[in-house]
Amino acid sequence: MTPAGYDAASYPPFAVTVDLVVLTLRGGALHVLLVERGADPWRGAWALPGGFVRPDEGLDAAAERELSEETGVRDVPGHLEQLASYGDPDRDPRMRVVSVAYLALAPDLPEPHAGSDAARAAWVPVTDAQRLPLAFDHARVLTDGLERARAKLEYSPLAAAFCGPEFTVADLRRVYEAVWGRALDPRNFHRKVTGVPGLLVDTGRTRSEGRGRPATLYRLGDVATLHPPITRD
Template sequence: MPPSPPDYDAAAFPPFAVTVDLIALTVRDDALQALLVTRAEEPFAGELALPGGFVRPDEDLNAAAARELAEETGLHQVPGHLEQLGTYGAPDRDPRMRVVSVAYLAMAPALPDPEPGGDASSAAWVPVAKALESELAFDHRTLLTDGVARARAKLEYTSLAAAFCPPEFTISELRHVYEVVWGARIDPRNFHRKVTSTAGFLIETGRSVTDGPGRPAALYRSGPTAVLVPPLTREP
């Protein structure tokens, strides 16, 4: 790093920090659920929040996100989909100082129960419908709202739904993911026709499993296609 100019005075500038916050989503108990922690420290001690915290001077954003998730929830790895959701920088979003947060969206199937740590006194999976009705610390309800909206939209035009499924899954299991995330019932026959006719979306494994009454259901795994053409649009 080059030396600072001789007339540069860091104390002349107001304090400024960068944080990372994680919107971790999974499907549990037939509901789309988000990972929330209870803050153990001020500000907002005792209130629900998304896991996250300050980025250290010697780490990049991805490393900070992984560290904060592990420290506050005990989840050391989120297998599945991870992407940057957006950057949030309203001047009054944190009462301590000017703080800009980089939000991450993580989605994976069957994530385990979290174990609280760091500055979180508890951690739990909470149904998204309940979480969005709760008072969350900072501007975390906005972050969660945006994360859920992104997840629902991406299911229309990408193969992201497979991130909520096990490595091998049936069409009914995949449909269940769409129904839970979208919050709507889907016609089974139309759905089966659409997903099996979309090139590269699914790969049939040649194996089957008993999936309720009737003949065994074929098992599939996610194919190489990332963008669905045509998209699986949500019906009114």
């Protein structure tokens, strides 16, 4: 029920959109999901998947719908969280638009299929995506999403989500290297991860990895926060 004396026409119109930074590992490298815009503005430019929130839906539902409509990716199996809000007055030439961005991280995501107003959808290596002239302010959104993902690996066991049910320390190290974009010293990394209480559980099994003795197989423990953190320095 509209309150007495309230006139919506006396306020400037706003639209709300959702944008998604969807990250996965492909071939050992970190990739982000991008769509080629098939409509103005920014027709032909690469962008993060997203779109306008409908009057009858919540933000989470809008994010899931836009991801499905523009790429064919449904029910992202992994981590999904709100990243930040973006509302600079000139970020969209159509009207004043505030966007709520989401960050999704998941392993083994399928090939996307463009739909809705997207001409193409593709997994793009993050190093390539950061060199593209992305539509709107999506370069900033992508940068913020990458930093959030990199920080989460320091303080949470999220990296293990990119491994199988059982994995070696080397498997885990390769995830950190892909997300952080830097090589890590194997011995130092091994010391750090095995020194975090509750992070790794020894399965009692091993796996051969070339020369040398077989590597221990672990599964993820029930820890929610890493103490001490696995820092990038």
